[in-house]
Amino acid sequence: MTATYNFDTVLERRGTGSIKWELYGPDVLPLWVADMDFPSPEPILNALKDRVEHGVFGYAFDDPALRQVLVERMARLYNWSIEPGDILFLPNLVSALAASSRAYAAEGEGVLMNTPVYPPFLASPKTCDRAQIVAPLAMTQDGQVIRYELDLDAMEAAITPSTRVFMLCNPHNPVGRAWSRAELEQIAAFCLRHKLLIVSDDIHCDLLLDEVKHIPIASLSPEVAAQTITLMAPSKTFNIPSLGLGFAIAQDAGLRGRFQKVTDYVVPHPGPMGFVGALAAYTQCQSWLDSLLPYLRANRDFLVEYTQQHFPNVSVTRPEATYLSWMDFRSLNLPGSPYKFLLEHAKVAFNDGAAFGEAGTGFVRVNLGCPRSTLHEALERVREAVSSV
Numbered sequence: 001m002t003a004t005y006n007f008d009t010v011l012e013r014r015g016t017g018s019i020k021w022e023l024y025g026p027d028v029l030p031l032w033v034a035d036m037d038f039p040s041p042e043p044i045l046n047a048l049k050d051r052v053e054h055g056v057f058g059y060a061f062d063d064p065a066l067r068q069v070l071v072e073r074m075a076r077l078y079n080w081s082i083e084p085g086d087i088l089f090l091p092n093l094v095s096a097l098a099a100s101s102r103a104y105a106a107e108g109e110g111v112l113m114n115t116p117v118y119p120p121f122l123a124s125p126k127t128c129d130r131a132q133i134v135a136p137l138a139m140t141q142d143g144q145v146i147r148y149e150l151d152l153d154a155m156e157a158a159i160t161p162s163t164r165v166f167m168l169c170n171p172h173n174p175v176g177r178a179w180s181r182a183e184l185e186q187i188a189a190f191c192l193r194h195k196l197l198i199v200s201d202d203i204h205c206d207l208l209l210d211e212v213k214h215i216p217i218a219s220l221s222p223e224v225a226a227q228t229i230t231l232m233a234p235s236k237t238f239n240i241p242s243l244g245l246g247f248a249i250a251q252d253a254g255l256r257g258r259f260q261k262v263t264d265y266v267v268p269h270p271g272p273m274g275f276v277g278a279l280a281a282y283t284q285c286q287s288w289l290d291s292l293l294p295y296l297r298a299n300r301d302f303l304v305e306y307t308q309q310h311f312p313n314v315s316v317t318r319p320e321a322t323y324l325s326w327m328d329f330r331s332l333n334l335p336g337s338p339y340k341f342l343l344e345h346a347k348v349a350f351n352d353g354a355a356f357g358e359a360g361t362g363f364v365r366v367n368l369g370c371p372r373s374t375l376h377e378a379l380e381r382v383r384e385a386v387s388s389v
């Protein structure tokens, strides 16, 4: 029997300590920070309830069963053979991004990344006096639909002799690309040639909206795996970021050791709810995910069509992965920035594109992880606000 899930129900999230819903005033509709307005799948809720029923919340150990599930998952989904001991459990991935610059580059050495990119990438080298080296992705346009491509020339031009790390976002937040095998091979060749370690943030790997595959870059070859640390989590996929469970996969013991040296005693171990939620997510929630993806895809298409119908001078991505769209408002010359203008005049909170690097100025990031009616209302508000300029 296939279960059906209703993603149209609007849930009240104010009053639950939600940063998305409570940072701005009650009159603001929030489509910014990347969590979804959907309840988590029922098997996760049941597993958490059972754990709460037990009533004792002492320190959590490791979870060998979860390690085994992850080993099998990597083999099944990506034909990627890892060992249980290659996995390091983490309470979140932002701390892992920050730790990576400390672990793999010395003070003053460079950390390269493609922009626009998720802001904690940009912050990572800066938190520890490493050099932030950015290479913009190339933007192409077909009508009002924009798409981003790798720009290896820009990467060659940006890299310095003391650059040590390339931080890859795959699938890429905010531009929604799931990098193809050919593109990943180009990135890997570039990193091998320049002796760069690769930190690959694959947190959005399950959120594939089109017939695209996710390919962890470390799965390309043992040579690439030997210089890559991959970051993943069930948190975006199953909407459980605050349960606090992510993980790093590093097949090279030296890379694992360097990472642990900076995280031990600094980054806490995950708690019991993280382990319980993750195990339920990865073992019992595939049918929920199979229903979620078409809903997100339809939201994406709704946004593209709405843009084409009502905003002739605005462009938008058609993300092949993630639940994040990226809109280019530059040609409207909205006073201040599109983010500020839309917050003030439309009462809709998007993410400010400028936070994703210079390449994001004049853009906003739109979170599609909400009921269609919420997305529709936000767009109606935007339409009304921009019609007055």
Ligand SMILES: Cc1ncc(COP(=O)(O)O)c(C=O)c1O
Binding pocket: 034, 091, 092, 093, 094, 095, 118, 169, 173, 201, 203, 204, 233, 235, 241, 246
């Ligand atoms: C690419 C990427 N990495 C990491 C995170 C955050 O991960 P965590 O909540 O585990 O810190 C996000 C959240 O939006 C993200 O988009």
